[in-house]
Structure formats: C-alpha cells, structure tokens
Amino acid sequence: MERTVQNSADEQHPGSVSVSSSTKKGGWVTFPFMIATITGISLAFGGLVSNLIVYLIQEFNIKSIRAAKIYNVFNGFATILPVAFAIIADSFLGCYSVIWFSSLISSLGLLLIVLTAAFNKLRPPHCETGSNLCSDPSHVQLAVLYIGLALAALGMAGTRFTVGPMGAYQLDKPKHQTIFFNWYIFAMYISTAISSTVILYVEESVSWAWGFGICLAANIFGLAIFLAGSGLYRRLKPEGSPFVVLARVIVAAIKKRHMKLSLKPEDYCQGPDAADSKEDKDIIPSKFFRFLNRAALKAEGDIKADYSIRPWRLCKVQDVEDLKGLIKILPLWSTGFFLSTPLVMQTSLTVLQALVMDRHFGSTKVSIPAGSIWVSSLISTCITVFLLDRFLYPLWDKYTRRPIKPLQRVGIGHVIDIISMAALALVEAKRLKIVRQHHLQDQDNAIVPMSAFWLVVPFAIAGIGEAFFFPAQVAFYFQEFPTSLKSTSTAFVALYMGIAYYISNGVIDLVRRTTGWLPDDINKGRLDNVYWLVCILASINFCYFLVCASLYKYRDPEKDTDDISD
Structure with a gap:
C-alpha cells in the first residue's frame, strides 16, 4: 500500500505514506501551521462556549435551566457532527477543503453572535437576573442568536477534529504522529484554558462584544495561518467512504x-x-x-x-x-455515553452554582467569571497527562514489564469520574446547608457566602480522570478500528461525547418532571441529589463497562505491522 509523491499535485491515502523524495510535501515544516490553526480555533470555541450560559441568562433573559439545556444542545451539535465531517473528508472533499470551508462557516456564526452583543436591538431590554419583570427575547432576536450558534457549532465541528488527522498525515512515522497528537491535544487544552479565563474576563469586565470579537479574530487567525501553509501540505485524496x-x-x-x-x-x-x-x-x-x-x-x-x-x-x-x-467495539463504545455525562453536567450545572456563590479572590474585589471555574479541569488534565506520560507509565512498565492496556486506563478514568461527581455532590450539600442557615431560599437567586473555589476540587479530580480515559479512548479506537476507518476512529470519541450532552438534557428533563430538585433558582432545589443520581447511573455504567471489557479481545498487533511500521 505504498505510494510515492511525484509532484505537488500528488495526494496520498492515510497510512500509506512512504516517501524519500526531497520534494515531497508534508513533514515537520507543517507542524507550526497545524498547531497555530488548532490554537486559534480552540481559543474561539472556548471563549464562546465557556460563558454561553451566563450570556444567555444575563443578556437574553433566558431562565437558568433552559440556558443550561441550550448550552448542552450547542455542545452536542459541535461534538456529534465531527463524525459526519470525517466521512465527508474521507469520501469526497478531503481534510483540507473541509477545514477551510468549515472555518468560514464558524466565522460567519461568530460574526452574528458579535452582532447580538453589539446592537441592543438584537437583545431584549436588560433587567436584573431572576426578576419576574424581565422581557423575553423576540422571535427575530432568538432567530439571529440560534442561527449564529448553529453556524458556529457547525463550523467548529468541521475543524477541531479534522485538523488532528490532517496534521498527523503530514508525518510518515507513527512515533512522529504520536508526538504531533500530544502537542495537538496540549494546544487544544491550553488554548481553551486561556480563552476560558482571559476572554471570559473581557466578556464580563469590558463588554460581551469585545469578548466575542476576540473569538472571531482568533478563528480568522487560525484560518489565515492554515491557508498560509497551503503550499506545504500533503493533501489526502478521497477514496470513497x-x-x-x-x-x-x-x-x-x-x-x-x-x-x-x-x-x-x-x-x-x-x-x-x-x-x-x-x-x-x-x-x-x-x-x-x-x-x-x-x-x-x-x-x-x-x-x-x-x-x-x-x-x-x-x-x-x-x-x-x-x-x-x-x-x-460498539458495546464498549456505548459505555462512553455515561462516562462523559457526569463531565457534561459538571460543566453546565456548576456554572449555575458559581453564579450564586462568592467568586472573589479572598478579600479582594477581583471576581472570576462563573464560566472559568471548569478551567481547573483543563489544567488538571494537562498536568496529569504530562506526569503519566513522562513518569508514571514508564515506571509502571519498568517494574511490571507489562504496559497498562488502554481499557485498563479507561476503567481507572471511570472510577475517578464517579469520585469527582460524588465530591461535587458533597460541595453542593454544604452550599445548600449554608443557604438554609441564612434563610436565603426565601430570596431570588441570592448570593451564598461560600467561596466558588470549592468547585475547583471536584473539577481537578475530574481532570485527573479525563487524563486517564481520554487519551486511552483515542488510542484504543485508533488501534482497534479497521484500517479503512482509522481516520474516522477518533471522531467516534467526539460522537459519544456529543450524545452525552443530549443524555444530560434528558436527565435534566426527567428530574424536572418528576422532582423539585431543579428549579430555576437552585437555592430552592436539591442539586446535590441530581449529582448523586448521576453517580448511581455512572456506577451502573461502570459495571457494564467491566463486563464488556472482560469479554473483549484485542486485535493481534502483528497483523497490522504494515500499518504501524516505520
């Protein structure tokens, strides 16, 4: 399955590159272009999604639980569609065309969102959060907002998870591709962490228009850098789905x-x-x-x-x-739904918690945005991935002489994920105790005298779990999927994450219909019980995972030597 690049117009199929010509495309020279592209896209995505719930509540007078559901729909849309774009790239257009066209779509969506923030006529009249006198947004205002969000999600779905495989295809050796993926994930997480702090601060302290404008500029920057390297890329020829x-x-x-x-x-x-x-x-x-x-x-x-x-x-x-x-593989893949659901609910419902908690740094007047709380999870993941890759896994291999298999690492992630949700339930129980002590449940959306930094601990634990299961999931699917589906395998991870957002909405709807745990004012509810419910569901899912993992037999790596050899 080897082919040779003969000129600049030649294209190759993934996994079949073996080129010695000095004039071939690709190589490490494309690395900075790919990393800069994913950095710009991730900055834009993080700056939009991290504070979306707050924007909907404060600027569009949307009730808190409905805002959380819109957030879940947006994220679900952005993480389910990468599979469709991967199929389109492999079958018809190629990664290059999908990336630049998707970047244009996301830029248009972000432009519409900037307009909603810049022009008062595109938003309902401002009022105090939680007030019963707030006016609902008009149909036109909602239409512009939803079209902007849909285009942004559509475009970002076509870029974030397509830049990765295209960047890896520029390199010939699997060990070099592994290095690229490490930096790709690192750049994605660090960029999201920066956007979830710096850009969120601009949105809440300067103006929403400036904040979203920076997101738009970052997205255009990523597109410009990507196009600037067009002459260097090894482009992949679509060979049918x-x-x-x-x-x-x-x-x-x-x-x-x-x-x-x-x-x-x-x-x-x-x-x-x-x-x-x-x-x-x-x-x-x-x-x-x-x-x-x-x-x-x-x-x-x-x-x-x-x-x-x-x-x-x-x-x-x-x-x-x-x-x-x-x-x-499908039974194991299905266990990812409730593996990701706790993380999804954390990133949406904890924003509602942070909004009614003390977000100041100690006794200072500096207040962190509610949407920045989950940055601790990103930082925790990056640190843990580094420690695992550089120290813990090598030590384990040295003393046991048996590397930890991907499914074992996923199982560890399952357990830590459950622990993080239990920790979050305990923090919420403590918060509600303070609410009752101060009789704050009688007030609308009262600020509870409890530091929002208590939420950092559960998120940090969740980040450790994600460091175990996310890279392991990617490695497992890339290793176990058929050769013809290698390019699509990583998008399947995004697919079950997207489905988890809709499962989260289903859980929220079920809880609201059957209990009083999730009113729009969470000070009057029992959010801790919701977290305990998710803990139980995740524990049942873990038992299901253990059954599937124990029955699964890995593919024989010797049969795939042609695909993985240097």
Whole structure:
C-alpha cells in the first residue's frame, strides 16, 4: 500500500505514506501551521462556549435551566457532527477543503453572535437576573442568536477534529504522529484554558462584544495561518467512504441468507476482484457473526464477464472481518455515553452554582467569571497527562514489564469520574446547608457566602480522570478500528461525547418532571441529589463497562505491522 509523491499535485491515502523524495510535501515544516490553526480555533470555541450560559441568562433573559439545556444542545451539535465531517473528508472533499470551508462557516456564526452583543436591538431590554419583570427575547432576536450558534457549532465541528488527522498525515512515522497528537491535544487544552479565563474576563469586565470579537479574530487567525501553509501540505485524496463498503457486506449477506456456508477458503473472495486468488488464499471468515460470512461466499452471478466482482453481491473476507471488528467495539463504545455525562453536567450545572456563590479572590474585589471555574479541569488534565506520560507509565512498565492496556486506563478514568461527581455532590450539600442557615431560599437567586473555589476540587479530580480515559479512548479506537476507518476512529470519541450532552438534557428533563430538585433558582432545589443520581447511573455504567471489557479481545498487533511500521 505504498505510494510515492511525484509532484505537488500528488495526494496520498492515510497510512500509506512512504516517501524519500526531497520534494515531497508534508513533514515537520507543517507542524507550526497545524498547531497555530488548532490554537486559534480552540481559543474561539472556548471563549464562546465557556460563558454561553451566563450570556444567555444575563443578556437574553433566558431562565437558568433552559440556558443550561441550550448550552448542552450547542455542545452536542459541535461534538456529534465531527463524525459526519470525517466521512465527508474521507469520501469526497478531503481534510483540507473541509477545514477551510468549515472555518468560514464558524466565522460567519461568530460574526452574528458579535452582532447580538453589539446592537441592543438584537437583545431584549436588560433587567436584573431572576426578576419576574424581565422581557423575553423576540422571535427575530432568538432567530439571529440560534442561527449564529448553529453556524458556529457547525463550523467548529468541521475543524477541531479534522485538523488532528490532517496534521498527523503530514508525518510518515507513527512515533512522529504520536508526538504531533500530544502537542495537538496540549494546544487544544491550553488554548481553551486561556480563552476560558482571559476572554471570559473581557466578556464580563469590558463588554460581551469585545469578548466575542476576540473569538472571531482568533478563528480568522487560525484560518489565515492554515491557508498560509497551503503550499506545504500533503493533501489526502478521497477514496470513497468505508461505510459504503461495510454496507455492502450487510446487503450481500442478506441477499445470500439462504446459502450454506463453506469450510473451504477457496469458496470465499480473498482479493479485490475475482482474479485475485493467490494472496491470502488460506483466510476463512471467523465464526463470530457467521451470518455475515455469506457476503464473501462466492455464488453464480457474482463475477462479471471481465472477472471483476459485483460489489453489492460479493465482498472480500477482510471487509467482512472489518465489519465484525466494528460490531465488537460498539458495546464498549456505548459505555462512553455515561462516562462523559457526569463531565457534561459538571460543566453546565456548576456554572449555575458559581453564579450564586462568592467568586472573589479572598478579600479582594477581583471576581472570576462563573464560566472559568471548569478551567481547573483543563489544567488538571494537562498536568496529569504530562506526569503519566513522562513518569508514571514508564515506571509502571519498568517494574511490571507489562504496559497498562488502554481499557485498563479507561476503567481507572471511570472510577475517578464517579469520585469527582460524588465530591461535587458533597460541595453542593454544604452550599445548600449554608443557604438554609441564612434563610436565603426565601430570596431570588441570592448570593451564598461560600467561596466558588470549592468547585475547583471536584473539577481537578475530574481532570485527573479525563487524563486517564481520554487519551486511552483515542488510542484504543485508533488501534482497534479497521484500517479503512482509522481516520474516522477518533471522531467516534467526539460522537459519544456529543450524545452525552443530549443524555444530560434528558436527565435534566426527567428530574424536572418528576422532582423539585431543579428549579430555576437552585437555592430552592436539591442539586446535590441530581449529582448523586448521576453517580448511581455512572456506577451502573461502570459495571457494564467491566463486563464488556472482560469479554473483549484485542486485535493481534502483528497483523497490522504494515500499518504501524516505520
């Protein structure tokens, strides 16, 4: 599967690059362009999303719980769509076109949001937060806001998780690609941390228009840097969607559902066409999901006059095994829903907590934005990833001579994730105790004399958990997904994170319909019980994960040496 870049117009497929020509595209010269691109995009995304709930409440008079749900919808939209963009990039347009076009879309969305902040006519009249006299935004005002958010989410979904694989494809050796991914994640987290503090401070202390304007400028900066390196990039040629190939396996198996399976390898299609009968002649489809084996079983009418196969009637054995491998992964992938849900609820509901807590630095007049509390999670993740990569994992390998497997690291992340939610429930219980002691539940959205920095501890614990499971999830899916789906594998991590946002909304709706735990004024509710509920759900999910992980068998890495060798 090796190809050679012959000129600047040549393009290559992921995982098939082996180039010695000095005139080839790509290489480390593209590294600063890719890192600068993801930095600009992450600054824009972090500055918008981190303070979105506060903006909706304070500037659009939207009730707190509804604002949290809008926040979840926005994030869900931005993290589910990367899978669609990955498929489009692999199948039709290529990563380069998807990135620059998506950046234009997100810039347009951010421009609309800047306009809502700059012009009073695009917002309802200002009033005190929580007042019953506040006017609701008009249909036009909401339309401009929602269109801006939708375009921003759409564009950022097409860039944040597409820059990563394109940057990795510029490098030939897997160890160099690993280094790139480390810096890619580091740049994404650090940029988000900066935007969630500096830009949020500008939004709340200077003006929302200036804050969102900086987000727009950062997004345009990322796009400009990306386009500036256009002549250096190794661009990937779209070679058709692998999902079409997998769909053919299902269709072919259904068409041949009445055929009897054979134990002879020569009865199965081994190569890309019927004439290919020498290579891998001894391969027989595995017994797992034996029904699918019929897709590779040769039958009359499967071969055309020119000896090529009819793709919707006959498939390669490897295509059948790829689909089976994907099916094996799905149960484990589904455990990510409630692994991410606690983190999602933390980032939305804790903003509501911070808004009614003391956010001053000690006795000073300096107050931190409510949306900046979760930055402690980002910092904790970065520090923990560094310590794990440089010290803890190497020491473990040295003394046990057995590296920690990805699923083991994910399991550790599960446990720490549950602990962080329990810590958050305890902090909220303490806050509500102070509310009752001072009879603040009789006032609307009263500020509780308790430091918001108590929320830093649960977030720091959550960051440690994320350092375990997030890189491990990416490594696991990249290793275990079929070769044809390597580019899409990392987007599947974003997919279940996006679904978690909608699960979070479902949990919120269920709690509001059945209990009184989540009123718009959380001083009058029992948010701690909501956190305990999520702890229970996450614990059940962890047991489900243990069952799936214990039954899962890793792919044999020796079979993939062509894809991972230097």
